[in-house]
Amino acid sequence: MRAACAALAVALPAAADAQESFSVYIRGVAAGAEQIGVARTAEGWTISGSGRLAASVDLVTRRLQIRYDAEWKPIDLTIDATMRAQPLSLRTTVSGTTATSHVVNAGQVADKVDAIAADAVLLPSPFWAPFAALAQRTRDAASGAMIPAYIPGQASFNIRIGESSPEQIQTVSGLVVARRTAITLAIPNAPLDGEIWSDATGRLLRLTIPGQGLDVVREDIAAVSSRRVTISRANDEQVKIGGSGFTLVGTLSRPERVGGRLPAVVLVGGSGPRDRDELVSGVPILGQLAGAIANAGFAVLRYDKRGIGQSGGRTESASLADFAEDVRAAVKMLSDRKDIDPKRIAVMGHSEGGAIALLAASKEKRIAAVALLEAHGTSGAELILSQQKRALDRMTLSPEEKQAKIDLQKRVNEAVIT
Structure with missing residues (x-):
């Protein structure tokens, strides 16, 4: 038995509690931050956290720890914090279906014993690290499933699991594949709908509860340099384009079967803060165009406009001529690649991108053709x-x-x- 447990411990992820940074937003305004960690051993799981919430709550969490066994049955919870400069501590121990809590809040002491589900998720409020356990539990949960939950010292309720959908988020460090799951916190007389996002290992990425205006997001996902990948192809390549003192970042799509040097098309988006997919009313216009044109045998480049998504630069004082220089930089990058035919590079502009494409073509001899989509023909x-x-x-x-x-x-x- 000891040998089996030792082997299991080696097979499981390291128990070291590698904490990740999360930003907390309330009604779109930054309201605090939390450090959240998840550690797994042969004996079970440990959720840990610390952080601070803004003046409206004035909560400082020095230490939060929740332990579960290997089957996600809660063992105990410890919180040491201050709220509005007053000490706040919570100790909950669980034995089977009995939870015993000891609370000290601003000098007031309370003890409470509650009957709970043996596999309840402990969700003390207002702390967000405990939702890391829910992210793990929803990883394999089917739509319609119920997960029991318990607010220590207060009440039990169920969490109803809704539909899940895949998401991809491109961060500076790489592509994050996520599972986005709808949830309903069926709190008596005050149900709340929300979403919980987790990565491929079940680690928490995001918690959103619109009814409370709450959004808790891992920092790399929340960064302005990150973007949701709304459409992609299996052989897409992320590329960087050197600009005037900054770098543009884009996606190069190619046909499934590649032979020899390919003709290429640069897609130019319309006005406003458009990223490489140019999402309009839920439709990734440039993303869909890139796929269709790549299927026709072309390499297709689309990029985040300067100052948008993962691209550097600023947009405040940028003119159409400046955006045209970005197109020229993209054309140059393609012409320098060994898999692109430098004599067959076209530029396709959508909406205001049509004017930008024409400006670029008037200055750049490497542009062999221009196509305009819904471009205006007036001043x-x-x-x-x-x-x-x-x-x-x-x-x-x-x-x-x-x-x-x-x-x-x-x-x-x-x-x-x-």
């Missing part, structure tokens, strides 16, 4: 007036009021141009 000033007219047509304003707004826009356009 920028005329386009703005046309867009304003369409917006005014949907408003309940008098003809005089509409004309006044048009006249004002014309004066603005003239001031900008001159």
Whole structure:
């Protein structure tokens, strides 16, 4: 038996508690941070945490530890913290289906004994590290399953598991494959819907509870340099494009069968903060185009615009001419690759990207062809007036009021141009 246990301990992940940093957001505003660790041994699991929440809660967690056995039956919980500068401690021990809690909060002492499920997840509030256990439990849970939970010293409830879907997040350090699972915290008289994200090993990536405006996200996932991969191909390659003092990052898609040097297409997105997939109303426009064009035998490059996603640079003062220089840099990068035919490189611009593609082609001899998708054929000033007219047509304003707004826009356009 001892030999078997020793062998099992070697096979399991190391017990060292490698903590990961999480950011806590409430209604979109940074509200704190937590360090969360998960350690597994032959004897079971240990969840640990520490952190701080903002002034509205004013909670400092010095130590949080929850132990479970190998079958996820809780053993004990320890919390040492301060809330609004007052000591807060919680000790809960579990024996079978009996949980005994000792609470000290701002000098007030309370003891409580509750009957709980033998495999309940311990979720003291407002601490988020304990949800790392739920992430592990939902890893293999089927839709419709119920996982018992217990708020130590307060109440028991069930967590209903909903549908799960795969997600991919590209971070600076690599691609994270995630499982996104809908959950319902069936708290009596106050149910809460949410989502819990975990990686391939069941480690917590994200907890979202919209009804509380809560979002707890691992720092690498929350970073502005990370992006959700909404569409991809098996042979996609992440590439870097040297720019004017910064680097653009993009995806190069190729046909499934590659022979010889390929013709290439550079996709240029429209206006606004667009990443390489150009997600509009849930549709990855450039991502879908890249797949279709690659299937036709081309190498296809799409990239995050400067200052967006994983690309460097800034957008505040960037002009169409600046974005055109980014296209030229992308074309140069492709022409230097041994798997690309430098004489057959085209640029395809969508929406405002059409104007950018034309500007780039007027300066770059390596661009052999240009394709325009939903690009405007008027000046920028005329386009703005046309867009304003369409917006005014949907408003309940008098003809005089509409004309006044048009006249004002014309004066603005003239001031900008001159």
